[in-house]
Amino acid sequence: MTGFGVEVRDLTARYGTTTALDAVSFTLRPGVITGLLGRNGSGKTTALSILAAFRRRTSGTVLVDGEDPWENERVLAGTCLVRESGDVANDQKLKETLEFLGDRRPLFSRELADTLMDRFELDPLSRPDRLSRGKRSAFGVVVGLASRTPLTLLDEVHLGMDAPSRYAFYDALLADWVEHPRTIVLSSHLIGEIERLLEDVVVLDRGTVLTMSDAETLRSGGITVTGPAEAVEAFVAGRDVVARQRLGRTAQATLVGTRADDASRARQTGLELGPVALQDLFVHLTDRPAGATTEESR
Amino acid sequence: MFDGRDPLYVQIADQIRADVLSGALAAEEQVMSTTQYATTFRINPATAAKAFTELVDEGVLYKRRGIGMFVAEGARERLLEQRRATFFTDVVEPMLEQARVLGITTDEIVARLTTGEQR
Amino acid sequence: MSIDTARLPSRSSVRGTATWLLWMNLYLAAWAWGMAIVVVTGALVVINQVGEVNNSVMAFARQGAIWFPFSVLIAITAAYLPVHIAAGLTRRSLALGSLLAAGGLALVYGVVFALLLVVERAVFDAFGWQWRIVEGLSPDSADVATLFVSSTLLFLVAYVSGLLVGMSYQRLGGWWGTLALPLTAGPILLVSALLAQDAGPFSTSVWFGGDQPLLVGSAVTLLIAGLMAVAFDRLTRGASVPNRTS
Numbered sequence: 001m002t003g004f005g006v007e008v009r010d011l012t013a014r015y016g017t018t019t020a021l022d023a024v025s026f027t028l029r030p031g032v033i034t035g036l037l038g039r040n041g042s043g044k045t046t047a048l049s050i051l052a053a054f055r056r057r058t059s060g061t062v063l064v065d066g067e068d069p070w071e072n073e074r075v076l077a078g079t080c081l082v083r084e085s086g087d088v089a090n091d092q093k094l095k096e097t098l099e100f101l102g103d104r105r106p107l108f109s110r111e112l113a114d115t116l117m118d119r120f121e122l123d124p125l126s127r128p129d130r131l132s133r134g135k136r137s138a139f140g141v142v143v144g145l146a147s148r149t150p151l152t153l154l155d156e157v158h159l160g161m162d163a164p165s166r167y168a169f170y171d172a173l174l175a176d177w178v179e180h181p182r183t184i185v186l187s188s189h190l191i192g193e194i195e196r197l198l199e200d201v202v203v204l205d206r207g208t209v210l211t212m213s214d215a216e217t218l219r220s221g222g223i224t225v226t227g228p229a230e231a232v233e234a235f236v237a238g239r240d241v242v243a244r245q246r247l248g249r250t251a252q253a254t255l256v257g258t259r260a261d262d263a264s265r266a267r268q269t270g271l272e273l274g275p276v277a278l279q280d281l282f283v284h285l286t287d288r289p290a291g292a293t294t295e296e297s298r
Numbered sequence: 299m300f301d302g303r304d305p306l307y308v309q310i311a312d313q314i315r316a317d318v319l320s321g322a323l324a325a326e327e328q329v330m331s332t333t334q335y336a337t338t339f340r341i342n343p344a345t346a347a348k349a350f351t352e353l354v355d356e357g358v359l360y361k362r363r364g365i366g367m368f369v370a371e372g373a374r375e376r377l378l379e380q381r382r383a384t385f386f387t388d389v390v391e392p393m394l395e396q397a398r399v400l401g402i403t404t405d406e407i408v409a410r411l412t413t414g415e416q417r
Numbered sequence: 418m419s420i421d422t423a424r425l426p427s428r429s430s431v432r433g434t435a436t437w438l439l440w441m442n443l444y445l446a447a448w449a450w451g452m453a454i455v456v457v458t459g460a461l462v463v464i465n466q467v468g469e470v471n472n473s474v475m476a477f478a479r480q481g482a483i484w485f486p487f488s489v490l491i492a493i494t495a496a497y498l499p500v501h502i503a504a505g506l507t508r509r510s511l512a513l514g515s516l517l518a519a520g521g522l523a524l525v526y527g528v529v530f531a532l533l534l535v536v537e538r539a540v541f542d543a544f545g546w547q548w549r550i551v552e553g554l555s556p557d558s559a560d561v562a563t564l565f566v567s568s569t570l571l572f573l574v575a576y577v578s579g580l581l582v583g584m585s586y587q588r589l590g591g592w593w594g595t596l597a598l599p600l601t602a603g604p605i606l607l608v609s610a611l612l613a614q615d616a617g618p619f620s621t622s623v624w625f626g627g628d629q630p631l632l633v634g635s636a637v638t639l640l641i642a643g644l645m646a647v648a649f650d651r652l653t654r655g656a657s658v659p660n661r662t663s
Contacts (some may be wrong), residue, residue, distance in 0.1 A: 178343050220305060
């Protein structure tokens with residue numbers, strides 16, 4: 001009862017001489033909220049554009065709900081990509097755009113759209129070309145959620161929104177997902193806030209897939225160690241330290257990879273262990289020469 | 299909230315267990331739904347649901363179809379029993395380990411425990 | 418839910434697209450023709466004051482009826498592609514819907530133009546003015562039926578041309594799109610010549626020595642429109658949605 005699954009195999013996309021995606025493979029589980037993470041220019045938008053048939057692929061296989069999305073009436077009707085630029089008629093009233101989509105999207109909910117318009121304080125009589133960046137993004141969210149498509153792709157939509165709007169977006173997303181489970185992709189290079197919303201994570205870097213797993217597994221792949229500087233150094237000696245911070249005599253180190261005796265060792269030496277933020281792991285993963293990390297994660 | 303090192307769903311389950319143990323959640327009392335949990339704490343609903351499934355499997359919670367989740371009769375007692383069984387390995391032994399590192403003697407600990415009890 | 422959500426759009430998206438585009442253009446057409454009527458009436462009043470009315474003024478509106486929707490369609494085609502695709506619709510429905518809309522629009526403009534000529538002629542008769550069409554705007558022998566057919570065909574070619582130019586801009590970018598402009602506007606002149614009419618400043622009416630049999634002119638015109646329609650369809654079905662942020 002869940003929505004479209006996605007399977008991407010050896011997907012390559014080139015623009016002229018630039019290779020935006022280089023033999024990328026990943027899957028999106030149906031009915032799961034997945035984070036597509038990557039730095040700017042990592043190929044996120046290109047990948048999503050191909051899934052939604054906004055553009056053609058150069059080679060490789062893309063299956064959305066088991067079929068090639070290109071010119072596929074059924075799959076496209078169930079796929080909605082919202083980009084930050086917002087692909088809506090710029091010179092039409094927001095109200096008219098909602099009516100337009102209501103006529104075309106089989107599962108569009110005008111009720112949800114109106115509720116969200118209120119929550120984001122969007123005037124239905126306004127037009128996209130008269131809105132601020134944040135309000136335009138908010139309208140993109142309205143379109144993306146109210147379409148209730150079995151595959152909803154939200155490409156960095158939350159970045160331009162202010163904090164109250166972002167929280168309203170997260171709340172609306174979760175509440176509506178519970179009522180109408182579907183496959184949702186949130187793409188971003190800022191992970192902190194959306195980290196807990198995600199069940200799965202795909203990390204793209206320079207046109208290749210670095211990591212693909214559920215968020216919990218990825219997060220549990222690392223720890224932070226906090227305590228007296230010397231004790232911390234002794235603890236992390238010989239291990240993969242991703243980040244170090246120091247405040248006076250207290251230090252914190254972020255480690256990738258855990259060991260069974262970490263907890264007891266920390267206790268013995270009076271150190272505190274903490275969770276790693278996905279954002280830190282992400283920065284670590286994408287901060288290396290692409291070749292080295294790719295080999296490791298495969 | 300929920301910024302510990304354990305997986306998120308484990309932390310959620312622990313939180314509810316703690317509430318049952320402390321009596322904040324009484325037997326037959328309805329607990330927050332997965333949806334409420336997910337939206338209140340902005341957590342992936344599937345992750346929150348995992349915690350609830352675990353608690354149902356343990357017999358701490360039970361489901362009433364179409365109504366919601368409730369604290370099971372005797373849940374607190376069962377949890378107390380479990381916690382008592384693991385109290386020494388989970389709490390006392392690590393404490394003694396720490397005490398050894400810090401050079402605190404067993405007598406000092408006992409003295410402190412005794413005054414603690416009197417207060 | 419998957420069976421439910423995977424269902425096809427509830428109505429033909431080709432027809433939906435055509436209807437929507439047609440309504441949008443008709444909205445603009447209402448304004449355009451309203452203005453044409455005001456301008457023509459004003460011109461008649463002025464000419465009647467300073468001299469003698471002996472030519473149809475409405476006949477000049479045909480140039481407006483060619484080039485106004487032509488330019489509107491260029492703009493709409495470029496701007497509407499992302500909106501259409503983002504609404505989960507196929508390029509096929511965009512291509513066929515646009516062509517249908519262009520055809521419908523040509524018919525509406527043809528009918529309105531012919532009707533206004535008839536009305537104008539009745540007004541002329543009532544005032545005792547001589548009603549004729551200035552040389553070069555149509556074959557000398559033209560009656561209203563012939564004018565209707567030739568104008569509608571000319572409008573059709575112009576509007577399909579507008580679609581083609583718009584999509585060329587979208588596909589090829591500004592420079593190549595601009596270079597494609599004469600190529601795609603060319604057929605409008607060619608068809609004007611075939612139907613023995615002038616196209617604005619160009620004396621196309623005499624290119625082929627004036628009067629052609631309407632049947633021959635119509636057949637060739639439809640062929641040209643068909644070829645452009647095929648080119649538009651091809652371009653549309655391969656179009657990418659540009660990324661406006663980068």
